[in-house]
Amino acid sequence: MxxxxxxxxxxxxxxxxxxxxxxxxxLTRIVVxxxxxxxxxxxxxxxxxxxxxxxxxxxxxxxxxxxxxxxxAMVLTAIVIxxxxxxxxxxxxxxxxxxxxxxxxxxxxxDRLIMRLADLDEASQSYEEGAGDPDEEGADPAEAxx
Amino acid sequence: xxxxxAMSFLIPLPVVLALxxxxxxxxxxxNARAQxxxxFVVLTAIVGxxxxxxxxxxxxxxxxxxxxxxxxxxxxxLVADRLSALLLLVSAIVTLTVLVYSVGQGIIEFxxxxxxSVFYPTYLVLVAGVSNAFLSGDLFNLYVGFEVLxxxxxxxxxxxxxxxxxxxxxxxxxxxxxxSMVFLIAIAGVYAATGTVNMADxxxxxxxxxxxxxxxxxxxxxxxxxxxxAVFPLSxxxxxxxxxxPAPVTAVFAGLLTKVGVYAIxxxxxxxxxxxxxxxxxxxxxxxxxxxxxxxxxxxSDIKRMLSFTLVxxxxxxxxxxxxxxxxGLAGAIFYIVHHITIQTTLFLVTGLIEIRGGxxxxxxxxxxxxxxxxxxxMFFLPAMNLSGIPPFSGFLGKxxxxxxxxxRAGWLAYLxxxxxxVTSLLTLYAIAKTWNRAFWRPRNxxxxxxxxxxxxxxxxxxxxxxxxxTVTSVRSLPRxxxxxxxxxxxxxTALTLVAGPLFGITERAASELRxxxxxxxxxxxxxxxxxESASAEVSP
Numbered sequence: 275m276x277x278x279x280x281x282x283x284x285x286x287x288x289x290x291x292x293x294x295x296x297x298x299x300x301l302t303r304i305v306v307x308x309x310x311x312x313x314x315x316x317x318x319x320x321x322x323x324x325x326x327x328x329x330x331x332x333x334x335x336x337x338x339x340x341x342x343x344x345x346x347a348m349v350l351t352a353i354v355i356x357x358x359x360x361x362x363x364x365x366x367x368x369x370x371x372x373x374x375x376x377x378x379x380x381x382x383x384x385d386r387l388i389m390r391l392a393d394l395d396e397a398s399q400s401y402e403e404g405a406g407d408p409d410e411e412g413a414d415p416a417e418a419x420x
Numbered sequence: 421x422x423x424x425x426a427m428s429f430l431i432p433l434p435v436v437l438a439l440x441x442x443x444x445x446x447x448x449x450x451n452a453r454a455q456x457x458x459x460f461v462v463l464t465a466i467v468g469x470x471x472x473x474x475x476x477x478x479x480x481x482x483x484x485x486x487x488x489x490x491x492x493x494x495x496x497x498l499v500a501d502r503l504s505a506l507l508l509l510v511s512a513i514v515t516l517t518v519l520v521y522s523v524g525q526g527i528i529e530f531x532x533x534x535x536x537s538v539f540y541p542t543y544l545v546l547v548a549g550v551s552n553a554f555l556s557g558d559l560f561n562l563y564v565g566f567e568v569l570x571x572x573x574x575x576x577x578x579x580x581x582x583x584x585x586x587x588x589x590x591x592x593x594x595x596x597x598x599x600s601m602v603f604l605i606a607i608a609g610v611y612a613a614t615g616t617v618n619m620a621d622x623x624x625x626x627x628x629x630x631x632x633x634x635x636x637x638x639x640x641x642x643x644x645x646x647x648x649x650a651v652f653p654l655s656x657x658x659x660x661x662x663x664x665x666p667a668p669v670t671a672v673f674a675g676l677l678t679k680v681g682v683y684a685i686x687x688x689x690x691x692x693x694x695x696x697x698x699x700x701x702x703x704x705x706x707x708x709x710x711x712x713x714x715x716x717x718x719x720x721s722d723i724k725r726m727l728s729f730t731l732v733x734x735x736x737x738x739x740x741x742x743x744x745x746x747x748x749g750l751a752g753a754i755f756y757i758v759h760h761i762t763i764q765t766t767l768f769l770v771t772g773l774i775e776i777r778g779g780x781x782x783x784x785x786x787x788x789x790x791x792x793x794x795x796x797x798x799m800f801f802l803p804a805m806n807l808s809g810i811p812p813f814s815g816f817l818g819k820x821x822x823x824x825x826x827x828x829r830a831g832w833l834a835y836l837x838x839x840x841x842x843v844t845s846l847l848t849l850y851a852i853a854k855t856w857n858r859a860f861w862r863p864r865n866x867x868x869x870x871x872x873x874x875x876x877x878x879x880x881x882x883x884x885x886x887x888x889x890x891t892v893t894s895v896r897s898l899p900r901x902x903x904x905x906x907x908x909x910x911x912x913x914t915a916l917t918l919v920a921g922p923l924f925g926i927t928e929r930a931a932s933e934l935r936x937x938x939x940x941x942x943x944x945x946x947x948x949x950x951x952x953e954s955a956s957a958e959v960s961p
Contacts, residue, residue: 296598301590308597315604322612345611348560352604355567359597362574366590373583379590385660388719 524901649681667772752821
């Protein structure tokens with residue numbers, strides 16, 4: 275099986291960009307990140323299909339130099355699915371902007387409640403130091419009492 | 421010649437009927453009654469089909485259909501062996517019951533601007549995806565099944581589009597998309613290494629792949645499925661996203677979606693990578709999933725979140741069974757899946773009722789429910805005791821089988837996991853007892869707890885089952901259309917004890933079929949096996 279080095283490099287760079295964007299808080303960037311990662315995965319299928327050949331149409335071209343049609347069929351399915359999910363994520367981002375005026379993904383409210391419970395407990399004072407979340411300081415009424 | 425039996429035409433029906441029903445429901449968007457009737461008829465039919473398939477698979481071995489009539493290695497195959505058919509049957513029964521429950525819930529809310537017209541079609545698409553994932557005999561089709569059920573679940577988890585649901589849904593969608601990407605990369609790798617995605621074919625061809633490549637592929641598939649199944653290091657998304665959805669949605673997600681992930685792990689581990697070097701890793705994952713999940717559950721003060729954490733914790737039991745991979749271990753794991761689908765769904769449905777009756781699911785606000793609603797208390801008590809594994813119930817039987825399998829395997833790691841599973845069982849009892857004491861036993865309107873002055877700012881905390889802005893507080897009587905299906909599931913969960921003998925017989929036969937692999941591979945490949953390449957001779961270790 276021959277492998278195209280340029281394709282591999284392109285996949286690596288696209289992946290890296292996608293993952294970087296996925297780590298952001300803004301949902302729009304996350305959408306772009308998933309699209310990049312999705313396209314990198316689609317390229318992996320092209321690599322998996324082996325060396326390029328003639329168009330895989332029966333009776334049109336000779337079977338021996340024909341490229342493998344199955345990965346292409348899979349990629350088409352994957353592209354459609356990625357498109358659908360991206361549309362849904364964009365709708366979520368828009369809804370989030372409608373509701374709150376921004377599209378940043380927020381922390382879990384119940385998690386904060388549990389963290390506050392842990393904070394009230396004398397034994398778990400050290401938890402505060404470890405958490406180090408800037409959002410946490412402002413939202414904590416117990417902090418003001420001290 | 422079992423593949424051409426009369427049953428094979430039934431195999432695609434659970435997927436096709438559900439999708440067809442979804443289409444018709446969508447077309448009838450404004451007629452809620454017609455939607456309900458269609459959904460009910462479709463799901464009832466699927467229950468019947470699944471039962472027939474289970475009967476046929478148990479009698480004649482795996483039932484196979486080649487979709488579109490393509491020969492074995494060319495097209496997509498759907499396979500109903502004992503494991504698939506059994507899980508299909510249980511999930512069909514549970515989805516049917518939850519559908520009736522959601523109709524009941526819809527009726528209270530009816531007349532307001534509720535997104536019910538979207539609910540039924542999406543729900544049917546979810547069923548189609550779950551059925552496709554269970555029946556698929558092909559890795560890529562399994563991926564498509566996952567995507568269908570995930571796409572439906574994205575819509576259901578953000579139903580109504582309220583602030584908290586959008587927030588929780590975002591995490592859920594992004595995590596799911598990531599797991600799908602990992603799965604796709606694994607499929608590309610599998611195809612590049614073997615040139616096929618047919619699972620029976622792979623079971624033969626993967627033997628010739630170098631050990632290192634095989635382990636990498638296995639690890640990637642396990643990572644993808646572990647995210648979906650919420651196995652420990654990859655489980656943090658679940659308790660964050662499930663509790664904000666409407667009660668029926670959470671119930672069916674908790675019951676089914678994680679189990680589809682566990683099913684995929686089980687299928688891949690037994691069929692594609694038997695005797696794998698990664699079973700030790702799975703044992704560690706099981707250990708940590710159980711302990712960390714249940715410790716999370718103890719810390720929660722909201723019933724839905726507590727149940728979500730126990731859900732994560734008990735996934736550990738199933739992974740434990742898969743990791744041991746003996747006949748008894750797999751049989752115990754399958755039995756546990758059946759038990760857990762029923763019980764976890766029931767508990768979330770009951771919590772939905774608690775939310776309507778008591779106006780909240782937070783333990784800070786609930787109290788005195790045992791006196792105020794004795795039937796509700798009973799409906800919570802039975803499955804809760806079942807979940808924590810009190811002797812007469814099925815949870816206990818499943819745990820005993822798994823513990824026995826762990827002891828049989830021997831070795832310090834197996835004993836450690838056995839000990840952890842017993843500790844987890846006790847801690848589950850503790851978490852359940854805490855919930856019971858505070859929500860049901862203690863008198864209502866006691867002085868508020870230490871965090872009482874802090875009012876949770878989540879919009880949906882106070883009973884807004886469909887995301888409406890109207891708050892439902894302390895309804896005196898519960899709607900019968902919701903109580904009846906919940907009672908049915910409670911009875912079913914309790915009855916699992918009565919039918920435990922025959923049920924365990926089926927799961928044992930399913931487990932030995934999984935371990936044997938020959939019937940599955942031969943039935944799928946029988947008309948495509950090349951001369952001189954005897955599938956059975958090559959795969960039996």
